[in-house]
Amino acid sequence: MKPRHKRLSLAVGAVLVIGAVVALVLNAFRSNLVFFYSPSQIAAHEAPQARTFRLGGIVQPGTVKRDGLQVNFVVTDTAQSTPVRYEGILPDLFREGKGVVAQGQLRDGVFVAREVLAKHDENYMPPEAAEALKQAQQGRSKLGESVVQKSQPEKQP
Known part of the structure; x- marks a missing residue:
């Protein structure tokens, strides 16, 4: 060669x-x-069905149900809600009405979490969760404005 x-x-x-x-x-x-999705994005079917992703939002008050180590609760972004099932010990800071990020998969409309993270203090929220909540609140305010505009009678000249 x-x-x-x-x-x-x-x-x-x-x-x-x-x-x-x-x-x-x-x-x-x-x-x-691992991507982040809000409950509104899950409701819009933007989240993958067979892949792991993160779900973030607020734990909806009155939805936490405990059965031994299995915990069921609902995460909301004030516009949409997603039921969550988790088996294990929750963080000490996990509370209703507080921010949470869960990592897992969506199965039959229920988010099955493998890991749950609670917010650290009063000022902390993951940037993705804060942005999702902000967008959901803006969407609700726009919806409210359009309902108010439709309910007002039109002025005739």
Whole structure:
């Protein structure tokens, strides 16, 4: 084999090895990537059915039901609500009416959480959850304005 062919085959081999490494890294990254969704996005069917993602919002007051280690509650963004089922010990800061982020999967309309995180103090809320709540409240205020406008009689000249 000529030296030129040896260099060419080494270059091709290096490109193949680098390509395989990049493909493996990207595959591992994609499988570990976890997106955030709000209850409104879940109601709009934007959340994946068979993938792990995070759900964030406020624990709706009066919805926490405990049965041993299994806990059922509802997370809301003030516009939509999503039922959550979790089996395990909840964080000490978990309370009704407080912010929460749960990680798990959506199954038959119920979010089955593997991990539940409660907000740390009065001022903290994950940025994604705060943005989702803000958008939901803006959507409700726009809806309220349109209802008020429709309910007012039109002025005739």
